[in-house]
Amino acid sequence: MFYTHNESELIALGAKLGRLLKAGDVLILSGDLGAGKTTFTKGLAKGLAIEQMIKSPTYTIVREYQGRLPLFHLDVYRIGNDPDSIDLDDFLYGDGVTVIEWGELLDQSLFSDVVTIELRIVPEGRQLTLRAQGARAQQLCEDIKHA
Ligand code: ADP
Ligand code: MG
Numbered sequence: 001m002f003y004t005h006n007e008s009e010l011i012a013l014g015a016k017l018g019r020l021l022k023a024g025d026v027l028i029l030s031g032d033l034g035a036g037k038t039t040f041t042k043g044l045a046k047g048l049a050i051e052q053m054i055k056s057p058t059y060t061i062v063r064e065y066q067g068r069l070p071l072f073h074l075d076v077y078r079i080g081n082d083p084d085s086i087d088l089d090d091f092l093y094g095d096g097v098t099v100i101e102w103g104e105l106l107d108q109s110l111f112s113d114v115v116t117i118e119l120r121i122v123p124e125g126r127q128l129t130l131r132a133q134g135a136r137a138q139q140l141c142e143d144i145k146h147a
Contacts, residue, residue, distance in 0.1 A: 010039050014045075021044070027115050072098045074091070075102060093113075111133065115130055
């Protein structure tokens with residue numbers, strides 16, 4: 001469990017995780033509107049040495065960025081549990097990192113190895129809970145504790 005007190009702490013935590021990411025890593029970001037999913041992704045992008053500005057993919061579903069690795073940033077809120085409307089295989093476990101806002105709404109059997117990060121609004125700021133499925137995801141969750 002992690003706590004961040006403001007936007008810049010949340011970005012710093014994202015950057016820390018971003019520096020650990022490798023090709024094929026998949027992250028799901030869950031949490032209410034305004035919980036900080038896109039803000040956290042800005043941090044991930046920083047850790048991936050992406051210079052472009054990260055914009056919310058709410059209306060485009062997916063945005064792609066190039067840094068140390070490609071980043072596929074998705075927001076699947078609008079497609080909900082209709083995974084046929086997007087071919088996730090184009091992104092998952094390829095040569096980039098895939099970050100999916102609202103990914104918990106998708107059929108979880110699509111994911112073999114994934115870290116799910118739940119962001120919660122608390123009086124002190126944002127609380128983050130990490131859950132790992134798969135060996136690589138477990139490794140990442142372990143590594144961020146010591147990063
Ligand atoms: P989401 O993508 O989950 O809808 P955003 O990252 O777009 O959320 O928005 C988070 C909003 O909450 C931003 O406007 C940010 O300024 C605000 N905010 C307030 N406190 C915090 C905090 N402690 N950490 C992150 N964002 C915060
Ligand atoms: Mg968002």
